[in-house]
Amino acid sequence: MPSAFITGITGQDGSYLTELLLAKGYTVHGLVRRSSSLDRGRLDNLEDVSDEARARLHLHYGDLGDSNSLYRLLGELKPDEVYNLASQSHVRVSFDMPEFTTDINATGTVRLLEAIRSAGLGKTTRYYQASSSEMFGKAVETPQRETTRFHPRSPYACAKVFSHYATVNYREAHGMFSCSGILFNHESPRRGENFVTRKVTLAAARIKAGLQEYVTLGNLEARRDWGYAKEYAEVMWRMLQQDSPEDYVIATGECHSVEEWVAEAFAAVDLDWHDYVRFDQRFMRASEVDEVVGDASKAKRDFGWEPQVKFSKLVKLMVEADLKACLTGK
Ligand code: NAP
Ligand code: G4F
Numbered sequence: 001m002p003s004a005f006i007t008g009i010t011g012q013d014g015s016y017l018t019e020l021l022l023a024k025g026y027t028v029h030g031l032v033r034r035s036s037s038l039d040r041g042r043l044d045n046l047e048d049v050s051d052e053a054r055a056r057l058h059l060h061y062g063d064l065g066d067s068n069s070l071y072r073l074l075g076e077l078k079p080d081e082v083y084n085l086a087s088q089s090h091v092r093v094s095f096d097m098p099e100f101t102t103d104i105n106a107t108g109t110v111r112l113l114e115a116i117r118s119a120g121l122g123k124t125t126r127y128y129q130a131s132s133s134e135m136f137g138k139a140v141e142t143p144q145r146e147t148t149r150f151h152p153r154s155p156y157a158c159a160k161v162f163s164h165y166a167t168v169n170y171r172e173a174h175g176m177f178s179c180s181g182i183l184f185n186h187e188s189p190r191r192g193e194n195f196v197t198r199k200v201t202l203a204a205a206r207i208k209a210g211l212q213e214y215v216t217l218g219n220l221e222a223r224r225d226w227g228y229a230k231e232y233a234e235v236m237w238r239m240l241q242q243d244s245p246e247d248y249v250i251a252t253g254e255c256h257s258v259e260e261w262v263a264e265a266f267a268a269v270d271l272d273w274h275d276y277v278r279f280d281q282r283f284m285r286a287s288e289v290d291e292v293v294g295d296a297s298k299a300k301r302d303f304g305w306e307p308q309v310k311f312s313k314l315v316k317l318m319v320e321a322d323l324k325a326c327l328t329g330k
Helices: 012-023 067-077 091-096 098-118 155-174 196-208 229-240 258-267 297-303 311-328
Strands: 003-007 027-032 057-061 081-084 126-132 177-183 215-217 248-250 277-279
Touching: 003 012, 003 067, 012 027, 012 229, 027 067, 057 067, 067 098, 081 098, 091 098, 091 155, 098 126, 098 155, 126 155, 126 229, 155 177, 177 229, 196 215, 196 258, 196 311, 229 248, 248 297, 258 311
Parallel strands: 003 027, 003 081, 027 057, 081 126, 126 177, 177 248, 215 277
Antiparallel strands: none
16 A cells, blocks of 8 residues: 655644545554654644554654654665655744744755655655745735745745755656645634634634633725635645656635635624724734735646635534634533
C-alpha cells in the first residue's frame, strides 16, 4: 500500500488529509513538534477512522527548522508522497515574527526538498506544497489564476512565494514531481480559533449560550474567498495523482467581506451582530490584503474539481458545530 509523510499533520488541513489517506489505505507518517502539552485534539478526534486504519498512522518528532530530523525521517520512511502543510500560518503574527516565519515557511521547504533528494527519492516521491492566495496580496487582476503575478503583503506571504518558486525550481532543475496548490482561505469547525472565521463562529455560539459578552475584531472590510477545508484536502491528494506535476488555484470563486461573515454567523443564532462586535487596533495589519477571489477553472478542467460548500453553508456548519460544542461541553 502507498505511504505518505505529512508535515503539519496536527493542523486543520493535516487532520482532514490524514482521514482521507487512511480511508484510501495509505500508511500515514506525520511530523510532530515537541511541545510542553501533548494536546493533539484534531488527531485524537479523527472521524470515521477504524482501529485498523488508526494503526496505520505513525507520528514522529521533528521540526521544519531542524534538517537532521527531516533527513533521518525521509531516509528511514521513504514515503511515496510528501505533503508539506507545516507553517507558521498566521498572517498577523508573521509581522511580529518575520524571521521565524521565513525560517519555517521558506527555508523549511528547502530543507524538506533537500531531505527528499538526499534520501534518493528525488525521482520517485511526489511532493505537495501548501501555497496560498496570500501570495497574490495586492492583486493585479481579478479573479486570480495560476498565471497571475504575485504581490505579497506580509512576511508570511513573502515566505510562501519563496516556497512556491522553490517547488517549481525542484521540478524544473531536478525533475521532481513537485507541485503547489494555491489554496484560497478554507475553513471548518477545526479551524484555529484565532483566524477570523472561527473566532466569529465561536463567539456567536458562546454569546448565544451565555458564555461570552462580545467579540473584538479588526478590519471588517477585507474580502476573502472562503471554502470548506475538508473539500480542499481532497484536492491535495488529487494533484499528486495527475500524470504530470502542475500547480493549481483552488477557490470557490465567491468573495465576501469579513462583515458579511460576521452578520451571517450572528444571524444563524438569531442575534444582531452590531450589539456584540467591538473594534481593536491590535488585530489590524501593517499592510492588508484587501480582496482576493480565485478562478479554479484549471482544476475543474483537469480533474473535474468543483466546490460543493460555499459561503452560507460554510458559516452555518461552523456555527452549528460551535453551538453544539458549547451546549454539550464537548
Ligand atoms: P494550521 O492549522 O495552522 O496548521 C499548521 C501546522 O503546521 C500545525 O500542524 C503546526 O504544528 C505545524 N507547524 C508549525 N510550525 C512547524 C514547525 N516549525 N515544524 C513542524 N511543524 C510545524 O494550518 P492549516 O490551516 O491546516 O494550513 C495548512 C497549510 O496550508 C499551512 O502551510 C498554511 O500556511 C497553508 N494554507 C492554509 C490556508 C487556509 O486557509 N487554511 C490557505 C492557504 C494555504 P503545531 O500543531 O505543533 O502548531
Ligand atoms: O482569518 P485570517 O487571519 O486569514 P488570512 O489572513 O486571510 O490568512 C489565512 O488564509 C490564507 C489563505 O490564503 C492562508 F494562507 C493563511 O495561512 C491563513 O490561513 O484573516 C482574514 C481577514 C484579514 O483581512 C484580517 O485583517 O480578517 C481580518 N480580520 C479582522 N479581524 C481578522 C480579525 N483576522 C483575524 N485573524 N483576527 C481578527 O480579529
